[in-house]
Amino acid sequence: MALPTRMLLCGRLASRSAGAVLLASHPGTAPFSRRWFITTSTQNQLQFKLDERTAHSSLDxxxxxxxxxxxILGLDPSHVQDSPLRFREWAVVLADSQVESGRHYWEVTVKKSHEFRVGVAEVATSRDECIGTNSSSWVFSYVQRKWYAMTTNKLVPVTLVGKPDRVGLLLDFEAGxxxxxxxxxxxxxxxxxxQFRTPVCPAFALWDGEMLTHSGLEVPPGL
Structure with missing residues (x-):
């Protein structure tokens, strides 16, 4: 059965109305230096904050x-401090820490959003594409009360999840x-x-409500 068109859509421009959406169609990656990210994590206890320099103008x-x-409408992009790290069209923000080895675990409170994506992206992922639509990002998407695993714009249904208030993410870099x-x-x-080819960082996108991240957590026993 064909998926609803909405599930293949990614984000809203800050200058459009709440219902305006665009298809991701800009290939390529941007050559960002690692120096923009303040932390490189090699331990199993990843600590991060969200990097405002990467945040789309519709996100606070x-x-x-x-x-x-x-x-919804967000700020006029001209009123946001210019940065080559910032997502220009998609409601995405990245964490300020990158991972290049080890196993790491963090959690996200999602109870106040009904349309979002959580996962990881290469540090230099394109700022002209949404996470989940290219080969440099891997996410779990929640839309229309359903979960999907997503990369390169391909959606794989994830069942038996429901809508929990909070979810966990476990990254095993070497195991991919x-x-x-x-x-x-x-x-x-x-x-x-x-197969992770370059360092990655936690990545987030949302189109309603809010999310709260919880890092610095140990990998739960048994995982």
Missing amino acids: LFKKDTGVIYR KLSLVDIQTAKVVHTIKT
Whole structure:
């Protein structure tokens, strides 16, 4: 059965109305230096905040840059400090820490959003594309009350998740795995398998409500 067109859509321009959406269609990656990211994590306890320099103009950070809220129309892009790191069309923000080895775990409170994506992206992923639509990002998407694993704009249904208030993400860099974790049972719900070629960082997108990140956590026993 063909998926609804909305599920293949990614984000809203800050200058458009709340219902305006665009298809991701800009290939390529941007050559960003690692120096823009203040932390390189090699331990199993990843600590990060959200990097305002990467945040689309429709997104505001709060709670000491650990949370992000979507502002329907957002700010006029000309009123946001210019940065080559900033996502220009898609409601995306990246974390300020990169991972190049090890196993890492963090959680995201998602109860106040009904359309979002959580996962990881290469540090130099294109700022003209949404996370999940290219080969340099891997995410779990929640839209129309359903979960999907997503990369290169391909959606794989993830079942038996529901709409929890908070979810966990487990990244195993060497094994090339990103897993969605049910924090109530401390069990993996679904795993995206790939081969990470360059350092990655936690990545987030949302089109309503807000999300709150929780980092500096140990990998739960048994995972």
